[in-house]
Amino acid sequence: MFSNFVVAVSAVIPIFVLIGIGLFVKRAKLMTPEELKHTNRMVFRVFFFCMMFANIYRADFEDGFDPSLVVFGMTAVTLLFLASMAFAVWFEKDNRKRGSIAQAIFRSNFVILGIPIVVNIFGEEAALIPTMMIAAIVPLYNIFAVFELEMFRGGKFQLVPILIRVLKNPMIDGIILGALCRLLPFPIPDPILKPIAQVGAATTPVALIILGASFEKGGIADSRRDLWASTIARLIVAPAIMLTAAALLGFRGAEFVTLIAIFATPCAVASYAMAQQMGADAALAGNCVVFTSALSAFTMFGWVFVTKTLGLF
Numbered sequence: 001m002f003s004n005f006v007v008a009v010s011a012v013i014p015i016f017v018l019i020g021i022g023l024f025v026k027r028a029k030l031m032t033p034e035e036l037k038h039t040n041r042m043v044f045r046v047f048f049f050c051m052m053f054a055n056i057y058r059a060d061f062e063d064g065f066d067p068s069l070v071v072f073g074m075t076a077v078t079l080l081f082l083a084s085m086a087f088a089v090w091f092e093k094d095n096r097k098r099g100s101i102a103q104a105i106f107r108s109n110f111v112i113l114g115i116p117i118v119v120n121i122f123g124e125e126a127a128l129i130p131t132m133m134i135a136a137i138v139p140l141y142n143i144f145a146v147f148e149l150e151m152f153r154g155g156k157f158q159l160v161p162i163l164i165r166v167l168k169n170p171m172i173d174g175i176i177l178g179a180l181c182r183l184l185p186f187p188i189p190d191p192i193l194k195p196i197a198q199v200g201a202a203t204t205p206v207a208l209i210i211l212g213a214s215f216e217k218g219g220i221a222d223s224r225r226d227l228w229a230s231t232i233a234r235l236i237v238a239p240a241i242m243l244t245a246a247a248l249l250g251f252r253g254a255e256f257v258t259l260i261a262i263f264a265t266p267c268a269v270a271s272y273a274m275a276q277q278m279g280a281d282a283a284l285a286g287n288c289v290v291f292t293s294a295l296s297a298f299t300m301f302g303w304v305f306v307t308k309t310l311g312l313f
Helices: 002-027 033-057 067-091 095-106 110-122 128-152 159-167 170-182 190-201 203-213 224-248 253-263 270-277 282-309
Strands: none
Touching: 002 110, 002 203, 002 282, 033 110, 033 128, 033 170, 033 190, 033 203, 067 095, 067 128, 067 224, 067 253, 095 128, 095 224, 095 270, 095 282, 110 128, 110 203, 110 253, 110 282, 128 159, 128 170, 128 253, 128 270, 159 170, 190 203, 224 253, 224 282, 253 282, 270 282
C-alpha cells in the first residue's frame, strides 16, 4: 500500500511543484502579462514542436504500440463530447454558458500534463504512448470544441478550415515531420538533433511554469452552480466512467496511465481562449480552468493511487 502511495506522489507532485513555481513568478511579478502571452506562444509553437519531433524520431517502435488504444481513446472522447453536450443542454438554459460547460467537461489538459504523468511513472522510454495519443486526440478536441461553440452561438460549422488549422498545429507538424525524417536513408546529424531534443526536454517544465503564472482569478458568484457541476463532471464522473471501461477492456501499464492523463486531468487551458474568441462565457471557462487545475492536485493523486492499488499499472 505504501509503495502505491509513493508512486502516486511521484506522479503528481512534480507537476504541481512546477505549477507552484509559476504561481510564484506571477506573485513576484517577474513577468508581465504581455511577456507571459509571448512566452506561452513560443512554448506552443517552438517547444512543443521540438518535443513531438524528438519523441517520434527517437522512439523505439519495436517495443510496440497498440492501435486499439487509439481507437478506444478517440471513441471515448467522442462519447464524452456527446454526453457533455447533452448535459449542458439539460443543465443550463444560457447558450453562452452551455458552450463553456461542455468544453470544460470533454476537453482535458492532456497535451500539457499527459507526457509528464506517464514519464514520471514509467520513464522517458514510455513517452511514445502519450505522444501518439496526442496525435489522435488533439484534432478531435479542436474539431469538437469549434463545433459545439459554433452550435451554441448559432454559427455555421466549417470542417475544412478547422482541419487546415489542425494541420498547422505545431504539435501535429512535429509528429508528422518526425515520422517523415525516420524514413530518410541517413540519420539526422547529432549536432542538429541534440539541440532539438534539448529544447523538447525543456517543454514540460517551461509549459507548467507558464501555466501556473497565467492563472487568473475571476468572480464566481454568477456561475457557481455551473462551475461546480463542470468541475465534478471533469475530475470525478468522466474518469470514473472512462477508466472503468478501459480497465474492463484490458488496458494496463503505461497505456492505462495515458488514459488517466486524458480523462482525469483538469480542463484545457486553451478552452478559456476559445470561449473568449467564440462568444461563450469566458469568465466561466476561465474559472473552470482554475478550479479543475487546483482540485486536480487531489483528484489526480486519488485516481493514480486507486488504480495502482487495483493493479492496473
